[in-house]
Amino acid sequence: MSTAFAPPTTSLAWDAARERAHAAGHPLPAQSVPLASAVGTVLAAPVVAPANVPPVDRSAMDGYAVCGSGPWTIVGRIDVAGVPSVHLRDGEACAVVTGTAVPPGTTAVLPDEDAVLDGHLLAGTLRPGAHVRRAGEECSAGEELLPAGTLVRPAVLGLVATLGLDRLPVRPRPRVAAIVTGNELVTEGAPGPGRVRDAIGPMLPGLLARAGADAMPDVRLPDSRALLLEALADADADLVLVSGSSSAGPADHLRPALAALDAELLVDGVSCRPGHPQALAQLPDGRLVVGLPGNPFAALVAFLTLALPAITAMRGEPLPALVAAPVPGGLPRHAMSTRLVPVHVGPQGAVPVGHAGSAMLRGAAVADALAVIDPGPAAAIAARLLPLDPGARPWGV
Numbered sequence: 001m002s003t004a005f006a007p008p009t010t011s012l013a014w015d016a017a018r019e020r021a022h023a024a025g026h027p028l029p030a031q032s033v034p035l036a037s038a039v040g041t042v043l044a045a046p047v048v049a050p051a052n053v054p055p056v057d058r059s060a061m062d063g064y065a066v067c068g069s070g071p072w073t074i075v076g077r078i079d080v081a082g083v084p085s086v087h088l089r090d091g092e093a094c095a096v097v098t099g100t101a102v103p104p105g106t107t108a109v110l111p112d113e114d115a116v117l118d119g120h121l122l123a124g125t126l127r128p129g130a131h132v133r134r135a136g137e138e139c140s141a142g143e144e145l146l147p148a149g150t151l152v153r154p155a156v157l158g159l160v161a162t163l164g165l166d167r168l169p170v171r172p173r174p175r176v177a178a179i180v181t182g183n184e185l186v187t188e189g190a191p192g193p194g195r196v197r198d199a200i201g202p203m204l205p206g207l208l209a210r211a212g213a214d215a216m217p218d219v220r221l222p223d224s225r226a227l228l229l230e231a232l233a234d235a236d237a238d239l240v241l242v243s244g245s246s247s248a249g250p251a252d253h254l255r256p257a258l259a260a261l262d263a264e265l266l267v268d269g270v271s272c273r274p275g276h277p278q279a280l281a282q283l284p285d286g287r288l289v290v291g292l293p294g295n296p297f298a299a300l301v302a303f304l305t306l307a308l309p310a311i312t313a314m315r316g317e318p319l320p321a322l323v324a325a326p327v328p329g330g331l332p333r334h335a336m337s338t339r340l341v342p343v344h345v346g347p348q349g350a351v352p353v354g355h356a357g358s359a360m361l362r363g364a365a366v367a368d369a370l371a372v373i374d375p376g377p378a379a380a381i382a383a384r385l386l387p388l389d390p391g392a393r394p395w396g397v
Contacts, residue, residue, distance in 0.1 A: 025313030
């Protein structure tokens with residue numbers, strides 16, 4: 001068996017562990033994907049306008065392209081796909097619809113609702129240039145519109161479609177596999193004596209989706225070092241989550257299995273409560289492995305501490321800074337470890353919701369965020385906020 005791991009040493013501070021996880025998650029290679037597959041990914045290169053938008057002067061309204069001041073004589077009509085065949089002279093007008101290329105000589109567009117018609121004569125009032133989208137008004141050819149690292153939201157897809165683009169260079173969504181271990185776990189119904197209903201497995205697909213990752217089919221194992229070793233070796237993913245095997249008990253086989261695979265242990269425990277026994281390792285082929293504690297709330301904390309920063313980096317995004325909020329009445333600190341406390345965030349600041357034991361999810365289920373309470377001797381009257389929704393961006397209070 002490999003001796004890649006030294007005996008456990010001092011756990012990393014919470015902030016240092018989060019930063020190390022982000023540093024370990026190198027951006028995935030760029031891919032060119034169809035627009036329909038790009039939403040939720042991150043741009044791997046800037047979006048540059050290939051041409052002016054709009055390419056020609058267009059009408060912004062249904063109505064009449066006019067030249068000069070009225071009244072005007074109507075000399076023709078242009079449909080949406082039509083090409084102007086007239087050149088308007090002073091006192092002339094041409095019927096147009098929204099999006100139509102307006103004829104040369106157009107000084108404004110008079111909307112239908114403001115038009116006064118008398119046969120072929122048209123009257124109405126408007127200011128020069130009204131309701132005409134000039135060529136290049138939105139962007140010019142060669143102009144950078146979106147930088148690399150931009151999150152591809154639906155509006156981004158609409159913009160690039162306007163440019164005439166059909167594909168985008170993006171960082172693909174990281175593929176994440178979950179290995180859930182434990183002889184005591186049941187997946188349906190109420191657990192009997194000596195058994196525990198799995199609460200971690202049901203959380204992970206939603207956490208991964210909100211984090212911008214794709215969840216691979218999960219693997220469920222009894223407490224077996226050999227089976228865990230095989231599952232780790234076979235996992236076809238960028239990141240592997242292992243729950244319930246990350247501590248130091250007789251049924252916790254993650255670290256020995258990683259040692260046998262010659263993995264590099266990047267984080268061997270984190271000085272936080274809950275979630276201390278979490279771990280981060282890198283396999284020789286570059287895959288990352290995150291060990292999640294077996295208690296559900298501790299596992300959630302570990303996901304947000306190590307897995308989410310690694311996924312964020314793989315997507316090509318920076319590690320978000322956490323904003324601070326006041327804590328009315330203060331919160332006790334731990335002398336050596338960072339506390340992560342479920343809180344509701346409101347106008348008065350961050351208010352604890354209770355039920356914050358490592359095996360409890362009641363508090364996290366009703367909270368908005370985790371208050372990050374740095375270690376120290378005195379109660380904390382302010383705390384940084386770690387969103388419980390991996391897809392949320394930090395907010396101000």
